[in-house]
Amino acid sequence: MKTFIRILQFTKSYRAIMILSVIASIIYVLLNSMSIWLIGTMLANVMGGNSLSIVNPTTLNEHLNFFIQNLIGRGQQIDQLKMLCILLTIIFISKNILFYTSNLIMSYVQNNVITDIRVLLFKHISKLSLSFFNNTKTSELSSILIRDISGMRVAFSQSLQKLIVEPISIASFLILLFIIDVRFSILVIIIIPISGFFSYQIGQSIRRKSKRNSIQSAGILNIIKEALSNIKIIKIFNLEDSENKKFKTENKKYFNLIFKKSILSNLLTPINETIGLSVGILLIWFGGISVLENQTMQSDDFIKFILLLFAMLQPIRKLSNVNVVFQNGIAAAERVFSILDNDDKIVQRKNPIHIGDFNSSIKFKEVDFKYAGNENMILDNINLEIKKGQTIAIVGKSGAGKTTLSDLIPRFYDPYSGNIFIDNYDVKDYSLKSLRSLIGIVTQNIILFNDSIKNNIAYGSKNANDEELENALISANLYDLVSNLESGINTIIGENGIKLSGGEKQRLSIARALVKNPQILILDEATASLDSESEKKVHDAIDNVIKDRTVIVIAHRLSTIINADKIIVMDKGRIVEQGNHLELINLDGIYKKLYELQYS
Known part of the structure; x- marks a missing residue:
């Protein structure tokens, strides 16, 4: 529950439109309940040949029937049927407009909240110290940023609206059931805690399995990343079959986890249907006796009661199924918040000094x-x-x-x-x-982006003009190479500069340092692993840099x-x-x- 409350804190800036959504949902529920009452009236009175005839209502039930009687009129049955059809049409159109409006508003809020969380998470990760990255796999972070946050989006886009609408629907139906008959309504209430118990127990198990699924998914992502990054090594050692076997084994583990979760999630609907049907059959039997033999219940009340009972089972079922999806989202959110709660940061003092030179x-x-x-x-x-x-x-x-x-x-x-x-x-x-x-840094392991030469050189120096970029290329001994390329400085160099040689990557990194024009330059093994010709070119570039x-x-x-x-x-x-x-x-x-x- 703490995790859900924490997620709701991200909705603060959207509270105003959320209130509109809740109001629309409440009106929708009231109209939905009214439509079922009208259908019960139509079946029991108009179609059954028993016209409503209430003059001085005393109970809540009679007051409701009196209100309906005034709505549909006291004329012929065919006239009452016509009015009922008109009312039902108006109600169904109105409630569906409200339902669409409410869903649209909540969808806007949900997707904005998830977007805010993803942006906040990425910002937080970028500010963590290198110690954090030394101890955390990039594939795990990628899995959390993409898979888990997407899981949160799917879960809460499907659940948040239902968590508002369905409890209101259940409460509305229960009130109407109590208005018709208190005795039978007490029996109906049994459904809610029993269904809630099974839903809670299964939901908790699903949450645990969802966490394990996420961890396993991150492991698969790591295998993919390592295999694709080291494909040359895999091929030279003839280890394609070995890597395929490892990948298949991990996927099999993932399948088993997913399937176990599916066993539980698919179990909930039959359990709830069985509970609801059992209570429904009991009520039909004892209610039928009350109408046919004891005559302690009116036939029109009995029909409305049964209609409302089975109508109530639908939101109960939806709420139970929502819990399954909701627990998946909570499991994903817990992994997201575990990163957000990590405070392994380089702390900056309040009112720090700005050093310009x-x-x-x-x-x-x-x-x-x-x-x-x-x-x-x-x-x-x-x-x-x-x-x-x-x-x-x-x-x-x-x-x-x-x-x-x-x-x-x-x-x-x-x-x-x-x-x-x-x-x-x-x-x-x-x-x-x-x-x-x-400070500028040139390392042995050059980090380049799948972008143009120009954008790689100007990275971190977005205000650099063309003349500065050209001078950097000349100083880094790259100008002739770039000039001979078809797209010149706008040439895309591929992922991590795969289209360039080792020496060319190194010199591109030096050009990037030159554009930044740092006053302190760190060269960390900048010429390691290069052949003699490339090393000389890099050395010449370094001489220009220092x-x-x-x-x-x-x-x-x-x-x-x-x-x-x-x-x-x-x-x-x-x-x-x-x-x-x-x-x-x-x-x-x-x-x-x-x-x-x-x-x-």
Whole structure:
């Protein structure tokens, strides 16, 4: 129930039109109840040959019949039949207009609410720290953003309207039943708690199974993503059959979960029909005795009672079936809210400082860092100063903490302890947006979008003009390549730049950094895994990029950082050596061993 109440909180801005929908629903229910009463009157009195003749009504039942008598008139039966048909026509047209209006309003509200939730969820995810993404599969997030939110939309588009209309319908029919006969109406009430009990129990089981379905669906999505992303590896190792088998196994598990849920959901209607029919038969029997033998009940009241009883079974059945769909939506909503409730964010202080320029230095002071859920320190007591305009290289074995150190500067993560200062202010004092606007990053694993070269280069710099884009292409040694393409700078490069070579992707990433024009540039293994020709072109591009900037270069290939102003050597999360190339060679330590290993 808490989850549903939380969803309803998203409807606050739509309350006014929701009230209109509820009013339309109430009038619809009243007209629907009236139409059934009129049909009962037609069958029992007009068609049965017993004209209504009430002069001084005393009970509620008689008052209602007196009202109907005045509506249809006291003339001939054929005249009364004509008036009944006219009234029924007007009522059915009116109630269906109201029903359509109410549904349309609720559909507008429901779809807006789901859209608001999806936008809010995406916004929230984009603001979570990298630690969250390190521990969460992208396929699971995709499943929640698409499948679970779609599940919420389907569930609540079908259920919210019925949750308003059907209880009002049941209450309206019950009131009319009590007006006709209190004794039999008490027996009718038994249907509601029994039906509600079965509906609740089955609904709870369906919710649990829906959660497992969503998790299994995310697992299937992950298999698809990995298989399609690594199709070349699958083919070279002849593992198509193995991947097909794995996919089939996971789908079989998904089928079993879905089928078990279907067994339960399809069970509810027969149970409710059986309960309703059993009570209906009892009432027909005892009601018939009351009319035929005891004469304690009028025949027209008996007909209306039976009509209203079976009319009431329909909203009860709908409400039970709605619960099945509703529980699916609640299960989906719980997964959505589990992400919304995740507060693994880089927190920005109130009234942060806006930094427009980098003026003096970056300082690490006694910085320690470890990833969430990991007891081992990745960085241990880091003390380092990077002055403006310097080119600093960071080297060391894989896992030494080189990339992690650079990730702390734009606050992708925050230190476990210690402080990082830019221009003598803690980076936590700056607004995230202004801090990151100073920094550009070129990594080994280039991230490109299935868009044009132009939009990829201008990503994050939407105000860049054509001249700036052209200069970036020239500096990145890409101008000739792009000029020879049929669509030029508007060429679509495919998913993650699949239509480009490794070196071309790298240079495109460098061009993107150039357009951003960052004052601090981080090059993380920017030339790794490239052939000699591509590496030279990338190096030439990098030489153009690093002019008049503060540059942090992370590299395994020591040939790329020999001319750095300062080289930082890391081992097991600690800075063990620092100096320029000649100083470190003369130190005869780890750096010299790494250098000799590469050049031996």
